[in-house]
Amino acid sequence: MHPCGRHLDAPLSRRDMLARSAGGFGSVALASLFGNSIVQAGTGGITLPHHVPRARSVIFLYMDGGPSQMDTFDPKPRLIKEHGNPFPMQIEATQFDDNGMTLQSPWKFSHHGECGHQISELFPHVATCADELCIVRSMTSKFSEHTNANYFLHTGLGLAGRPSMGAWASYGLGSETRDLPSFVVLNGGLTPPGGLDCFSSGFLPATHQGSVLKPDGYGMAHVTPAEVRASLQERKLELTGRLDDVASGQQDQAIEAAIANQEMAFRMQWAVPELMQIEGESKLTRDLYGLDASYEPTKIFGRQCLLARRLVERGVRFVELTCPAVNGDRWDQHNNLREGHENNARAVDQPIAGLLKDLRARGLLDETLVVWAAEFGRTPFAQGSDGRDHNPFGYSIWLAGGGVQGGMTYGSTDEFGYRAEENPLEVHDLHATMLHLLGLDHTRLSVPVGGRDMRLTDVHGHVVSDILI
């Protein structure tokens, strides 16, 4: 076992396993479900961190569509003064080219926690965790279009085709779980613009692609046996195992690995339903996450947040949450800002606070990095009369746990909240920092592809050491 104690031993060979258990496939698989070791190692991955990791897992709360920084975590009194006036700064091209007047925030801000973070009334629950949050007010992106910005946020390039950050984490560190994929996407209902390519393994092996888990029903594709009785499938796979033994009289690594994978697949059929069984959680926990809230999207996101905790408890490396559909649109309020942002905030506020508190209470927050981020923010001037257009030039995200300083603010925007001013952060910097916290050096986590050593951060990225503990 690796000194950090977090990496499982190398896989046993199939023959070792068969030697240990007398009863053929079914019993081998069941036995390993209860403790025998088979690891889903990062194929071709490094499987060792470059340095001592601060975080063991990441939970990425993807705020689809782009919440407005001026209405959430970056108060701008100047907007109140200038409300309704022509916007005084030079305006860059916008997605809808329908730029209106300066628009103040419809929401009030107040100070929270010992640190005194200013958070708007859109997030009453998250505000109670203020001291956990490291708010970055100077995030930037390079794209004003959803899809380019999404690919950029997820993969470091504004086009489809590169591995997602979760795939890189899985590639670099392998998995700590025997029965679940190492990169899981909890899909609340809204797949990001750009589609599932946002969670792709790109040029990394398929094992690192994000596995989509739905927060209800069976959860994951293909984990539910079609057979009406488990014994029917067991007998079948036992036969497969015996036929494999007879057929491959000779050693072949690829075939041995495929056999091991089939055994893991067999176990996943139990592990996933077990994961999804949240009925055993206490009333306290249910209330914490808002599982019985009156607003349906809150219940969905609550379930996602609870499942995220269960996933990291089980050793899943990278969990990403997408937003549930609220009445209207994702956080993409080109009009009707007030209603749209209120609905979206209502869906995620209580569940996120529940997640942070639960992780803290279980001692998991220190080793779990939670990131709340979108592909871009919104303009401080109106689109039409009551909306806001996309703004990649400066916006807010926050990080919590996993080696990040709670209660701090990093960077700033100008007095309108339009452009990052102090300590502008690029997506590459966020990626570099996330990898750093996982124990990976973003400049060394690379794969040769098409003549270049490809990295999540391309040739960019700096670890933002100012925000680390």
Add this chain to the structure above:
Amino acid sequence: MLILPNILALPLMLGLSNGEAAEVRSLLASKCFACHGPDAETREAGLRLDTLDGQRSRSRSGSIIMPGDPEASLLLKRVQHEDPDRRMPPEGVPLTPDEIALLTSWIESGADWPTHWAWEPVKEIEVPEIEGTEWPRDDLDHFILAGLEAANLQPADDTSPSNWLRRVHFDLIGLPPDESVQDDFMDSFREDPDQARKMIVDELLASDHFGEHWGRHWLDLVRYAETCGHEFDYPIPHAWRYRDWVIRAFNADVPYDRFLVEHVAGDLVADPRIDPATSLNDSLPGTGFWFLAQGTHAPVDVRQDEADRIANQIGVFGKAFSGMTIDCARCHDHKFDPIPTQDYYALSGYLQSSRRRNAYLDPGGEIEERLRQLAEQKQILTAPLYSAAAPMDHSIENDVMLVESFESDIDDWFPDGQAFDETIPAGHAYLQDDRILQASSGLIHSGMRSSRAQGTIRSPSFKINGDYLHHRVKGRASRIRVIIDGFIMNEYNPLLFEDCLKNVDNEEWHHIAQKVGKYQGHTAWIEYSDDGDGWIAIDEIRFSDDAGEPVWTGPLEELEPAHDQEQLEAYLQTLNEMESSIASPIRVLAIMDGTPEDEYVFIRGDHKQVGPRITRSAPSIWGMPTPSSPDSSGRLELAKSLASPDNPLTSRVMANRIWHHLMGKGIVTTVDDFGAMGQPPTHPELLDHLATRFQSDWSMKNMIRDVVLSRTYGMSSQPDAGSASADPANELWHHRPTRRLNAEAVRDAILTTSGTLNTETGGPPVAVHLTGFMTGRGRPGASGPLDGNGRRTIYQEVRRNFLSPLLLAFDFPLPSETAGKRSISNVPAQSLILMNDPFVHDQCHKWARTLQEEHDDPEDRVMAMYRMALARYPSEQEQELALDFIKEQSQAHRQLDHEEPELAAWADLGHAIINVKEFIYIP
């Protein structure tokens, strides 16, 4: 000096590689070139290590490299420096002792620095002498055996004939052999093994399935997809015609040099091929590859979007055809290879000078022929009715014009299709539907030949220099489009380009204004399209700065000259009958020449900072003079340089791809990168030998035939024990490793095994089957069939945002860039799919049903299953296990009161066999 068991160095020890220099180049490229390489802008201390001059230069402290004297060479001092601040490279892992030993040895022996192997002309290589002369079946085997003999290694035994048969089937057509093929082969193999193998290979190469399998390999290179991905996954119309063209080309064994020319410039070749089945021009559809990229619908910076589109095109062009990463030179000179930024922008100009179109193909010239007959009849019947019309006065001669920007000369315009033939001179009477008209100024009119004729006419490129573009037009079911910086996605979503597309559906002259002021200074062209039973007539075009009707250059009067209307209508009946038999053209995604235009260098890739303008030319590394052509895009000349036998890369790259697909690993393992950062060839002489053979006839089938008939290809997957321990990475090819089927073959093998494969070829794709996990914007309204209608996987729809989970789990590459080498992963998701996907269950039931109908005896059934699934007979033990299973499993189904418990048990047996690893792992 001997370098011990470093695998990279093994071929070197055997004198097989082109020497230490290649290894040293690889090492220096990966460790040093980023700061001491071709890119002047990031070069540190003025030192470059990629050229002889640089290496032999002197610094204050001495010579960088002193040939023959490692001690005196600064390079070696610096890479071993004790002070980490002074040690090179300054970041990353220091050089290993092996690497230092390699450098030392290289300097000791004179620091030879030949041109990078891949830039050298292909050499004809003498076939090496060997001791085991009875082993080879083909010259290429000599190269492999020579390497093995030199290392004192043994080639593996031949694989069994039944396994060879299965292997060659999957490798050539992507499908398993059926029982009768197995029987016939084994019979003829007993008589004459060589002849038997040849016959099978010839049959497979002649099969339509060959192109379906090898065409799919090719589609990986050109990021083939049928939608654009991004937010709404809009379609790429007619993309599948490219897919079918590739399949046809492989099946017809179109010579590879010609195949490439048709990709790059099939629209410009003087002697287009005609598809015998459809009589269509079959040299054009290959050019569709330029446009198979992803695309976003509303870029806020459309010039940037254009630059990104072209970067993707150049990336694919460079990697797929040349194994060159030219796109790396977009922002800076290439870090590792001698590809300056100028080369990138020289290529960019070819694409700036070309345009995307959905061409109008005329099967066998039939449409033209009908139009010609129609014109003849018009001449005879209706023309006399208006030939007497008195000429009108007109003051303007050429009045189809962009007033402010250039002279209007119709010859500059680019007609496409059959509808836009020529202008109607001012004052000439003409027939429009059932009216005779006479206009005071000259026109372009797509209804002149017939309203059935279709086509598009495009203007020369111009700079937008007014807020509004005005057209004086009339028409029916036709449209006007302004294409800005080559952007076409407003077709689907007008956001930001709302006014660029206007329908014309008013048969009287009227004014249409397009607000384009936002794009002042951008390059654009106009397209007038008549894509159905309509027409469009254009009188004048101009710019102004307001939306109101501008002052036109000339007044437009139109009258109906006196004529015998009754007579006209009688004639029109005859003409209309003729017209109704005019077929619609076949639309094909293709490229065409536009206004020739060189591109500027974008400094650091930023289109807002332009440097000098670069004349269009081929990459300098090819060493091929490519004449520039002021009157055309010049793509044909570029294509010819690419496809020339003197091009050092073209034949090597493709010969290596063929080897990669057949052997599982390229001679150059980095199949898309032959540059300094790629791996040097394990067998450089063999590669040149194959390349020389390949370019003698450019026949892909001959190359494939030669390789699969070789002894090397036919080796067993079980290595000789001694060879395996001496060369565990199989660098020298002492056995042929077991291979997993690719994603398509997994699905196709299941269909074939269950007997449900539908062998229909070609045509529009089968809609993708959607599961509940495939969500997001652009999701199709309806799911395709679970079994994809039993069609082969290459005919299943490739929607970028809704790729098949089964294919993705088995490493189907994302269609974003050239992917010449797929990952071959081994993951639980693959097992989960084979265990639980409804498609697999469904196929097993169908299979069981057929087995039940065809075989009464259970033993026969098991035998048939093994032969269908694994192309071999079951052993006694396998028979026994299978039959015991049937007994138990049908009993279990019976106890559960399942209908047809026997059938269910046989389906379960089939399912167990499909899950046997041998089903997808081919030894």
